[in-house]
Each structure stands twice: as structure tokens, then as C-alpha cells.
Amino acid sequence: MAPRSQNPEEVKERILRSASDEFARIGFDGARVDRIAKRARVSKNMLYYYYKSKQQLFIAALEKTYEVLREDQKDFSSPELEPLQALDQLIHQTFISLERNPNAIRLLNEENRHEGKFLKRSSRVKNLYNPLLQSMQNILYQGCKSGVFRSNLDPVIVYLTFSSLCYHYLSNQFTLQIALNRSLESPTARQDWVKHIREVIHMYCLAEHRRPDSSI
Amino acid sequence: MAPRSQNPEEVKERILRSASDEFARIGFDGARVDRIAKRARVSKNMLYYYYKSKQQLFIAALEKTYEVLREDQKDFSSPELEPLQALDQLIHQTFISLERNPNAIRLLNEENRHEGKFLKRSSRVKNLYNPLLQSMQNILYQGCKSGVFRSNLDPVIVYLTFSSLCYHYLSNQFTLQIALNRSLESPTARQDWVKHIREVIHMYCLAEHRRPDSSI
């Protein structure tokens, strides 16, 4: 009656995607295993066959999310790019990646509400950002050497600065729109915001004599 | 057995506080009406007497949260302060307020996950930020007139910039700590971050000749 003997990898993947959607939309507690199974066109039992529990499923979804995010941010150490361009592109890519992948924000928020308890059990995620920070370090170092950036920039701080600006805009767009009474959803509004982030980062990172003119 | 006949206002307040804690800690779906009632030392029936449903209770908690937040940000239009000092203080106060009130972040995130559906029904919250934006407008205008700030600054953008930096750091501290492998919880780490936010905002807002020396 139901499909038998499918490709197990594909089944696991379908379950995971369905779980990501559900967890992102309604959070861990609100999420329903029934719905996850149904949308994955799998019986509940199969779900439990592959993932041992709702928790484990959540962890798997979270790990997948991180991996996708990191994948999106990968191509920045390309040495042909000028440091400033590399930074600009990283900012742009970070924003695009979060924008394209709204589940990611929701899952990360969810995980933060649970104070990191799921992630703590996952060894796959720890230090996942090391390569990114490493390549940011490179960018900043190159930029400093060539006199474009000021010295002593901490890559963690720089990353935290622009990623906060990307993330929060998207993450809290609904309450922000209502409270600030301004639309944040239109493509132009978003492009403007990315441009703004770049400007902020430029002002912060560039050496004094290279800073943009403020009278734009 | 005998009716307690307590002050109804106090009872409502107790319920609301308990609800805020529960909703913040476990989200709307995970929250349990039983637990809220028990922690408020109230019978479930009383809870339903004062608030009609779990949803209404959530809305009430959300509204309360916004009011507290706004209350915290109130005293900045004081005309005695220099514009730059006023801005600095607003940043500081925003961070402190979110830090002291972790429920607020969780509730706002929760509301964003629900795509603002609760807030849309609440008339009390809309335009709640108008006074704040108005006083920011004043600060920026004064600063511009006196040549401290550059011209054409958009108060919404400036507010969004520093509040993103305050909010995201606190909201996502758990995943950030794990992914970036750096502690964000210590008082000094937090003070440093506030200082950093101020620096970023200064660079962005100050007129060119007033900008801080980047070689700090």
C-alpha cells in the first residue's frame, strides 16, 4: 500500500527537511511529530527508526542548518579579491544566506531559548566557524598590510558586528515593522540595509584616510 | 476552602509575571497553563477568570514586556544632555534594559516566530516606539545643528543599528559562544561590547572632523 524499500538516504533527507520546516515554524515544543512524518510522506515509525526521538531529530536539523549556513559562507578566502571587496562580499553573502534560509534563524533562536542545551550535545557543530574566522583573519591581515584597514582588528568582533546587523533585521522583522512603523520586507529596503551595513563596517574597519565621505 | 479574597490587581500581576517567565523560558507551545497557575499560587480557574485563554495571556505578557522596555528607555530627551552623551546613554540603557530583562528577548523572538500574529491584534503596542523615535530625532537634529553629527541621519536606521548590536549579542549568546568559541557572558566581555557599539555608532554618526582616532 505504501511505498516499500525506497532509498533510505533519500527518506532520511526528506524527514530532515520536513523536520526543519516544522521546528522552524513552530518551535521544538509546538512541533508535531505527526506532521513532520506526514509531510515527509513517511510513517511515524520510520521516523523513529531513523532518528531515535524528537530531540535527536531537532539536533539533526540544527546540525544540518549550521552546515548549510557555513557552506554558503565558504568562498571568501579567494586570494584574488581585494580585502575590502572580500569583506563586502562576505557581508552580502551572510545576509543573502540568512534571507534565503529563514529556517536557520528560527532554529537558532529556538536553540538559544533552550540555552544551547541541544547544541551542547552535538560535537559536529563546535568550532564549525573556525575556518570562517580564519579566513576573516586573513582578510583583515592582508588589508592591514596594504594599508586599507586599520590595525588590531579582532575578526570575532568584526564578524559579530556585521552578522548582528544582518541577523537581527531578518530575525525580528515582524516586531520591528510594527514597532518602528516602517516596512522592512521590500527588496529595496533590504538592499538599502545591506548597503548600510557595509558603510558601517567600512567606517569601522578602514584606515582613517580611506574612510568614505560621510556626506552621502 | 474559604475564599482568599486577595487584592485582584495583585493576583493579576502575579499571574502575568508567572506567565512571562513561563512563556519566555519555554515558548508559547511549550508553556503549561498548569505551571503558570501553580507558580502564581492561583487556581487554574482564576487564571481563566482573569485572562480568557492561553493566547490572551501571552498577548498580555507581550504587552507588558514592551511597556517595561519602553519605560526603561524613557529619560533621554532630557535637554540638558549633550547630544553625543544622550546617544551614548541611550545605547547603554538599551543594552542594560535587555540584559536585565531576558524574558523580553525571548518573548519578542517568540512573537517573531509567529510572524507577529499576536501583536497585530494588540492596539496598545503599535507606535509604542513613536516617542523614542521622536526623541532620537531631536537628539540627532540638535547634534547636527551644533555640528557634532553629520546631517541627514535617519533616526530609524540609527536606532536599528545599535539595537541590533545590543539585541543579537544577548539573544544569541548561547549559539554564538559555542560557534565562535568565545565567552560572552562575563561582565567585562559585555562592557567591552557596549563600548564597541558606541564606537561603531560614533563613527557612523559623528561629523567627519569629530570622528575618534581609529588607532586606539
Added chain:
Amino acid sequence: MAPRSQNPEEVKERILRSASDEFARIGFDGARVDRIAKRARVSKNMLYYYYKSKQQLFIAALEKTYEVLREDQKDFSSPELEPLQALDQLIHQTFISLERNPNAIRLLNEENRHEGKFLKRSSRVKNLYNPLLQSMQNILYQGCKSGVFRSNLDPVIVYLTFSSLCYHYLSNQFTLQIALNRSLESPTARQDWVKHIREVIHMYCLAEHRRPDSSI
């Protein structure tokens, strides 16, 4: 639709009786909470309202069983009875009590399979047999003083002896019948067995010169 607001004590009692039946018939693991609730004409939720879990329900059933058993064995210290008659009556009553209360045997066996883990959590059952052993002590002491019984009889050993003979006959009647190829269910078979137990106990307890003639 369903009966509202019944006498809660009666409801609890109904649940307990139904649970005893179910646990006795099918054991802890085989027992179904659904069936227990249905037979008690109660919704499952009410069952969980009064007893927190299946385990607690089992413990409650076990405690009730012990209390009923002990109640049945109560009236033996009556000082008017001759020691020998008192002993005879205790044997008889023990057998009757177990025979009338087949759930008791099943529940006790169940508890033994679980190696006493439920009972260990119950404070109500421990030393429940103290009064019985005390009154047996009295009987044996009186009998010894009057020269009917031999001296140095251990009440625990005597009790264990005749209760083993009562219990095992009833507990294992099904396998015994098949293996020994003899009916054990008829009233006369049972009366004969009780008579046999009495004879065995007499031979063991009576002083030498009082022992029954073996050539019956």
C-alpha cells in the same frame, strides 16, 4: 454526557478495583490502562488525575491487597480459643482468604517477579505482618505453657510453613494439575488439602505425647 461530579472516593475505589483485576489477570506489563479505565467507567484522564502513573496505580493495588489479606487474618488472638484451635483457625482462614481473593496471589507473584521493586517504595506495607506474627507468638507461647505445643517454635517458621502450603496449592494449581494429573479445584479436594495442612502443622508443633495417631 458522562457522569460529572461523582463521589470522588467512590471513583477512586472503582479505579482501584478495576486495576487490581487487570494487574492480577495480565500482570503489570500486559495490563492496559485503557481497559482499567473503561472497566471503572472512568475516563483515562481521571485515572491519571487520581493516580499519577501506571506504576503508582500498581502500588496502590498491591497495598490494598495486603490490607485486605491482613484484615482477613485479624481475629485470631481471641483469648478464649485454645491455642490448637486458634492455630487451626488461622490456617483455615489463610487458605480461605487466598482462595476468595485470587487477585492477591497474582499480584504478589507479579511483585516477586519484579523482585520487590514496587513494594520497596511503599512504606505502608512494611511490617504489616508484625501484628499477625505477634499474635502467633502468643498462641505458641500459650500452647507451650499449657504443654500442648513443644517449646522453641519460631512463629515465622511456622507461619511460613503453613502459608507456603496454602499459597502454592492455589497459586500453581494450573501447572500442578497438568503435571500431576490430578484435579485440585473441587471443593472436596481443597478441604482435604486444608485438613492435610493442619495435620502437617500438628505433627510439627504438638508436643510429642499429644501427636495425632498416624494411622488415620
Added chain:
Amino acid sequence: MAPRSQNPEEVKERILRSASDEFARIGFDGARVDRIAKRARVSKNMLYYYYKSKQQLFIAALEKTYEVLREDQKDFSSPELEPLQALDQLIHQTFISLERNPNAIRLLNEENRHEGKFLKRSSRVKNLYNPLLQSMQNILYQGCKSGVFRSNLDPVIVYLTFSSLCYHYLSNQFTLQIALNRSLESPTARQDWVKHIREVIHMYCLAEHRRPDSSI
């Protein structure tokens, strides 16, 4: 992945042992086919290949148990032994056998809870005790002829008497210990009990003039 191609008899034996353990420990309903298979290091499908269902597996385990028990009680009709010694040894062996084989007690109890329904379907077990009863008959007859035992002893009754005393002590040790507040597990406690059983049986079976002195 590659077929193990093990000795089928050995595989069946492993399954049976694992099943005995599981059924004894947790009863028929609580037992899990998964666990039985895993502990036997066999895939579930193999288990179903050799035994058609959980029920059949239980019956097989039960039959095996009876055979082992009977095997243990076999060597008593040896005509060299004096009748009294033969009886003593049979008692001793019965106790030892049950003590060494705790699964047996649990399985028999389980079967009794099911009111013998599994056993009724098994032809192998019926009259399994005939040889034992036959040899008891011989012992009692020899003993009577030589004046050691009194006449008219029913072997079924005698067997039932001492086997009740052996079985119940072991079967219900956990509840008995708690209710009677006396340890029954130590080797000396058990030796004492076997000695007690012998004394009881002696008093019951021996001809009047041969009975032991009660003033021990």
C-alpha cells in the same frame, strides 16, 4: 552482510536461552522480541524463522524449563539408597534445582497466571511428572514395607507438600522478606529452611515409633 552460516542448532539454542531469560525476567507481555533477538545475537527475522511467533517461543521456553527441572530430579529411584535417604535427597535436589534455575519459577508462575493456556497446547509436558511420581511411589512403598514409613502415604500429597515448601520460599522471597522482616537470601537461611522441610516431611511420613525427637 555475509551470511554467518552458523550451526542452526546452536542458533536455536541461543534464541531459546535468551527468550527464557527475558520471559522470566519480565513476563510474557513485558518481554520484547527485539531484546530477545539482540541478546541472542540474531536478527529478528531469524528468530521468526525458527519460532513462528512470540507465543510459540514462550511455549518452547516453558517446555525446555520443564525438561531441565525433570532432568534435575531424575536420579532418585536408585535402589541402593535407603528410602529415607532417597526422600531426603529428593527434597534437597528439588530445592537446589529451583534455586539454581530461577527462570523456572518465573516461567511457571507466568504460565499459572495465564491459567495454563500455553501448557494445554503442549503435548510434551503432560504427564511429564509420571516417572517422578512413580519413583516416589516406589520409595514410599519400600519404606512402608521396611517399617520406616507409615502406610497409605499418597505420593502426590507428599510431593506437593515438600515442593510447596521449596517453591514458595524461593518464589515469593521478595515479598516475604519485606512483610516478615527476615532475610531469606543468605546460604545459611536457605540451608536451615531445607533442614526444616526435611523435619516436617519426616514427621509426616515416618512410622510413629521412628519419629524424630521434637526436643531438638
Added chain:
DNA sequence: GATGAATGAGATTTCATTCAT
């Protein structure tokens, strides 16, 4: 105002068993 008792729907998880290979 206040409470204990009650409800119906539904949540996660488990299990004996079978199919396809």
C-alpha cells in the same frame, strides 16, 4: 470570587510482525 473534578482530543513512543532483496 474561588475550587476540585471532569473531559476530549491528541502527544510521543513502542512493538510484533512482514516484505523485498
Added chain:
DNA sequence: CATGAATGAAATCTCATTCAT
């Protein structure tokens, strides 16, 4: 012989909400 994947039914327990008093 042997296995991983699949299934359907059912089990225990939970929860927001309401009724009767």
C-alpha cells in the same frame, strides 16, 4: 539462510479548557 526497511495498531501520558458547587 540472512538482513535492513517498513507497517499498522496501540500504549502511556498530557493539556487546555469547562462544569458544578
